[in-house]
Amino acid sequence: MTEKKKKTLAQSMGITRTVIRDPEESDIQLREDRIGRYFKKYLNKFVFDEFSPKFMEQSKAGDLMKGVPIPLRKKDLKAFAGGEGLPMLVIAENMTWVMGCDPHFKHTKDYVAILSKLYNYKLYEGMMKEGRDAAERGAMDDACIHFRAALCMKPDYLHAMYSYARACRAMYLNSRNEEYVGRFKAEALDYFELLTETHPRFAQGFYYLGYAYLNMGLYIKADLTWREFLRFSRNGKDKKEIRTRLQQLQGPVQIERGYNDVMSGRYEEGKARLEPFLNSQFNSWWPLYYYLGVAYEMTGNKSQAVASFKKVLTMNASHLETMKELVAIYEQEGDRENRRKYEKKMELIRKTQEEDQKAFKKEIEEEDKRLQEQEPENQEPEFIEDVKEESEEGSGRKRKIRRLDKK
Incomplete structure (x- = not known):
């Protein structure tokens, strides 16, 4: 008889969603740095020197200090070079x-x-x-820098992972620059995902990740993520909010499943899922008509496909994929006039989009350069709540967290 395999703590609690990423994806020292370009301006405030032999002899970390450049602000230089020395906490x-x-x-x-x-x-x-104190002042660059440093010290530190994701979220919500927003949004999403993978009992990670998916139109992912939140959260108010959200998501989840059916070639199943929503509150969603149009076209109902695609264009007049479908149908039917009509529209739209994109790109690049070079003003305060230790795996202790300037 084989010996029964002992379960891990997570498995004994019914937690099977455990993911371990490669360090190149999870360690901030190794992973791609999407947003570092906006913080490097602060490095200009530092000059570098080295610890004196006497200081290294007296320090318990002296063996690690040899040849390591020490960052100093201009105001630190006199004390560092003088007899009084510079407190190690300042360094x-x-x-x-x-x-x-x-x-x-x-x-x-x-x-x-x-x-x-x-x-x-x-x-x-x-x-x-x-970092949290800085966030409460609205000094989000300061906050983000401290969270990133904490993650350098301990890449899987729950408090820093959560705080960093929250800070990135607050920063992209406060900006209108497309480049900046894209970078911080991607970093926030990645860290909320990494947080839920690394600490699968921490409910608030699922709370914010669900909203991130919702805002991206990923309704199935939002639904699954919020169900995990309900599984682990003890916050009655938040749970009530998310239960309401899940009720509101029932239709969008079914619609997204219909989209997936169509994209996977299950056209009849896609039609069956999507057609009931033509007489619902979601009948103003143009993608509903687009995917139904594809399903109709692929099942031989060209007239309904054309009607659906034309409906899309009443809602989203510049949707090129819809025009491509119409061109293909008219080409098959030998309708040269309508085929050329939509080909000309596509040419005009592409030209306009390219011109707009070119002008907009220059504006974005100029603004992004300014964001990289200038220190921003404080934004609205971001209050990042304390994380209860009871939400962490294998820990029931509560420990007071001190600032750097407190001994």
Whole structure:
């Protein structure tokens, strides 16, 4: 008789959704840095020097300090060079800024090693707390930099992962620049996903990830994600809100499944799912008519397909994919006049879009350059609530988190 395999803690609690990403995707020191371009301007505030032999001899991290450049602000230079010296916590804060601005900096690993030996977990908790304090002032660059530094110290640190994703979310919601919004939105989404994969019992990760999917029109993913939230959350108010959202999602989820049927070649199933919604509150959704048009076309009902595609164009007059479908149908039917009609429309729309895109691209690039070079004004405060330890795996303890400037 084979020995029964012992279950992990997660498995014993019914948690089977465990994902382990490669470090190149999960470690902020290794993964692509989508948003670092907006923080590197702060590195201009630092100059670099080295620890003195005497200082290294007296420090318990002295063996790690040799040859490592130390970041100093201009105001620190006199104290660092003078007899009174510079408190190590000031140097630690400077290292925090450098790591947070550029996790790929070649000495980030050295800073992590030094700070870990001197302060252990207390320092990255302090970084996170500094970040949250900055977020409450609306100083979101400051907040983001501290969260990123904490993630350099501990890539799977729940508090920093959640706070960083929340900060990125707040920052893209506050911007109108397409490039900036795209980068911060992608980073927020990726970190909410990574958070739920790394800490699958932490309910708030699923709460915000569900909204991210909803805003992208990914209704099935939003539905599944919010069901996980309900499974783990103890917040009655939030659970009531999400139950209402799930009720509202029932129709969109079925419509998206219909879209998926059509895209997968299950045209009859797609029609069966989608046709009931023609007489519903969702009959103003142009994609409903587009996918039904494709299903009709592929099942031989060309007249209904044409009617559906023309309906799309009354709602979204520049939808090129719909025009391509109409051109294909008219070409098959030998209707040269209508085929040329839509080909000309497509040519005109493409030309207009290219011109608009060119002009808009220049404007976006100029604004994005300004965002990279200038420090932003404070935005609306972002209050990131404390994470209860009871929501974390294998921990029932509560521990007070201190700022960097507190011993």
